[in-house]
Amino acid sequence: MKPMKKMIFLILLPILIFAACGTNDMKAEVKDEKIDNSAVEEKMEVENTEEKVVEKKEIDLQKIKPNELGQVMVLMYHSVSEPEAEFTRTPDGLRKDLEYMYENGYRPVSLKDYATGNISVEAGFTPIVLTFDDGWENNFSIIEKENGEFEIDPNCAVAILEEFNKEHPDFPLEVTFFVNDNIPFGQDKYLEYKLNYIVEKGMDIGNHTATHVNFTKADPERIQKEIVGIVKLVKKYVPDYEVNTMALPFGSRPKNKELYKYLEKGEYDGVKYENIAILNVGWDPYKSPYHSKFNSLAIHRVRASDLQKYVDGVGMYDWFKHFEKGNRTRYISDGDKDIITIPKNYEDVLDKSKITDKEIRTYELNKENK
Secondary structure, three states: OOOOOOOOOOOOOOOOOOOOOEOOOOOEEEEEOOOOOOOOOOOOOOOOOOOOOOOOOOOOOHHHOOOOEEEEEEEEEOOEOOOOEEEEOOHHHHHHHHHHHOOOOEEOHHHHHHHEEEEEOOOOEEEEEEEOOOOOOHOOOOEEEEOOOEEEEOOOHHHHHHHHHHHOOOOOOOEEEEEEOOOOOOOHHHHHHHHHHHHHHHEEEEEEEOOOOOOOHHHHHHHHHHHHHHHHHHHHHOOOOOEEEEEHHHHHOOOOOOHHHHHHEEOOOOOOOOOOEEOOOOOOOOOOOOEEOOOOEEOOEEOOOOOOOOHHEHHHHHHHHHHHHHHOEEEEEEOOOEEEEEEEHHHHHEEEHHOOOEEEEEEEEOHHHH
């Protein structure tokens, strides 16, 4: 336990002046304030025994078995409607998914935090990333009333996610909606409202290119034009928001690998962009951001469906089962975003160069826990 800091007060009679203190990163910082007053001849130093010291929460490593080099699922949703189909999840299906995640120890984190290794999840829980492609109207739908007022459709994705978060505050409202330039979320008159609403609520908007282009045969100019199209669209309505994540349409990339660099960053019509995360269509959980082979520009995703004729053994519930059976190793958080905790036998795949501002903690699992 760290020793308690001492705070010095200058007591000036008949006036008592206290030095102000603030907190930064859970550690108290104290500044002494010196007053020049020739009429004051006496000073007293008093220890402040009431200052609180925030300690790092200790966890039972053998019980929780944290492994922050385990895998993370990035779920890929599209439409939310009836009936269930290849790229459609029903509203009740989405509710079922959220309930399953909640009850089985999964907690959403933003795609940006996952990609940059800034994961904050309660000890013993597993981060999961929620994404929706194409900006369907049923992702965020408005119902107009006769009196000119409107409400958010309770069966659209945004409303379902918000309602679940309201009922379960420990299930964060973290999700990324990847949009095209075809009136994102439909209903043109509400576009500005919807984009701002998403950002204000802490959700994210991602790039799915202006025309849902197939990048396979695209040249550098087309690649940059397509990406900038969404950057400009969002900036028009939400000027301070930075679009820096992208889901590849069809999972496509240029055949010429030398053009991959334009997917990451570039410029068109005077507008620059730089993506910190690029998502494939994918088929399985992906690596921890601290893994030596993690690539934030080629992140795998998992189909958010349980219809086997479409997911063919690699849907979200298939991978949930693999995690539960131990066929795949899931990321288990230690509950401290400033510490990366892993079993000792995972040290060889840890990329320490990616961990510049965090402490690394390793431990040996007891035989009965292996």
